[in-house]
Amino acid sequence: MPELSITAPQDVPFIDISREFDAPRDLVYRAYIDPELLAQWLGPRRLEMRVDRWDPVDGGAWRYVHVEKDGTEYGFHGVFHGKPSPDGIVQTFEFEGAPGHVSLDSLLLEERDGKTVIHTHSVYQSVEARDAMVQAGMADGLREGFDRLEELLGRLVPVG
């Protein structure tokens, strides 16, 4: 399984993430941009994902909800800054359980020998808000989500 790298430098409000996927860049991009595909991998397996809005255009809004088996909902929303493309997606991000704390997330898909490395760079409004995100266990959800993405990409790639 490719290694997931998560960096959260002390006293600087960033989280940087990267992981390689054995799939072409356009396919990885599609799994991000198509809400029906996104809902199949983003987040831990135990949660159902409902995409209320996903409008990946310059200024487009997005909102999705992760739903526990008992019905508890975790909502997230934001807007896209600039036109999303395989060269980059920039969006704001707010967890509705911590309203008023917004991050600016950018995604870059790097092509490398037919494989694709996902890089994300998130900047927070304070180091405390960044630390809270790390302590909320985002790494576990992320690892599981990326494993699901790898499985999904395996199903999407045409078998040669």
Added chain:
Amino acid sequence: MPELSITAPQDVPFIDISREFDAPRDLVYRAYIDPELLAQWLGPRRLEMRVDRWDPVDGGAWRYVHVEKDGTEYGFHGVFHGKPSPDGIVQTFEFEGAPGHVSLDSLLLEERDGKTVIHTHSVYQSVEARDAMVQAGMADGLREGFDRLEELLGRLVPVG
């Protein structure tokens, strides 16, 4: 003249700004949210400001251009995250002369004995991008812009 405070902590990609204005909060908010008023104060006096788009709603886009006397244009654009209100305006910000460098800016208007303190907190994607913004002379343009805002607010306040 009230003091302008600008803080750019070393190695942390923030710029924090604050200044007091002798005007009620709702009036200061109006000067931000109404594009016809905004164009009368934002930026240095030597530049004409043209607002191409200013849609202060959740997910609304904005773009404005500062124009030199010789016709040179400096464009800026972004989107609003969340519904703007006197309690806060959160927006992305990109100078089109440095494409790909985006900041997340938040504005807070604090009421204090009938006066209003403007606080802004901007977070950049890197310390280098923050430093470039400081070195581009943003303090001078800001100081002049805030002086113009003070003059505008003086004209807007009904003389009792």
